Amino acid sequence: MRKQYLEIGKITKLQGLKGEVRIQFYCDDPEMLEEFTELYLDKAKTPVSVEKSRYLKSDVAVIKLKGIDTPEEAQKLIGKMLYFNRDDAELPEDTWFIQDIIGLSVYDADSGKCYGKIDYIYQNGSADVYSIKTPEGKQLMFPAIPEVLLETDIDGGRLTIRPLPGLFEDSEEIRDED
Numbered sequence: 001m002r003k004q005y006l007e008i009g010k011i012t013k014l015q016g017l018k019g020e021v022r023i024q025f026y027c028d029d030p031e032m033l034e035e036f037t038e039l040y041l042d043k044a045k046t047p048v049s050v051e052k053s054r055y056l057k058s059d060v061a062v063i064k065l066k067g068i069d070t071p072e073e074a075q076k077l078i079g080k081m082l083y084f085n086r087d088d089a090e091l092p093e094d095t096w097f098i099q100d101i102i103g104l105s106v107y108d109a110d111s112g113k114c115y116g117k118i119d120y121i122y123q124n125g126s127a128d129v130y131s132i133k134t135p136e137g138k139q140l141m142f143p144a145i146p147e148v149l150l151e152t153d154i155d156g157g158r159l160t161i162r163p164l165p166g167l168f169e170d171s172e173e174i175r176d177e178d
Helices: 030-035 070-076
Strands: 005-015 020-025 038-040 046-057 061-066 081-085 106-107 115-124 129-131 140-145 151-153 156-162
Touching: 005 030, 005 061, 030 046, 106 129, 115 140
Parallel strands: 106 156
Antiparallel strands: 005 020, 005 081, 020 061, 038 046, 038 081, 046 061, 106 115, 115 129, 129 140, 151 156
16 A cells, blocks of 8 residues: 655754754755645645745755744654655656555566565666565665566556566576565
8 A cells, every 4th residue: 555645854963043954855856846835744744835936955955844933843853754745746757656665575577576575666777676575585676777667566566577588597496475
């Protein structure tokens, strides 16, 4: 089941004297943060309005939340996670939230064998690398490129792949999933 509220970043420290805070954000695209006028604190239970935001570098932003006007008020937010409502975000076609991909079962397109479930996604520049945890606890990895990743079915809970020759040859721990 898809989570309605997804983590967008963590408040890490104060910025200036007007209640602004720095956020380590988890988006691929820094402009995504600008889409939101409302975010959520306290495991998505407390809505907060975003007055303004700006970027310091590729994964750090500064935001000003309505009603947080002093460093003392902002200090109380340090360490808190910020969430967004998935209904407020627009994704391009054939794009998914990482949190929706984690936990999907991975199947071989040719044999139908199940390798295991996605347990982590490494974002390494040109192509993400998906990590699979096998039922036996081994880790397999594959690049999320069109030659390997053939189909993503979030609602069906599965990915279909065609591993490149030799990609998983060290692992013989592949099984059928019922």
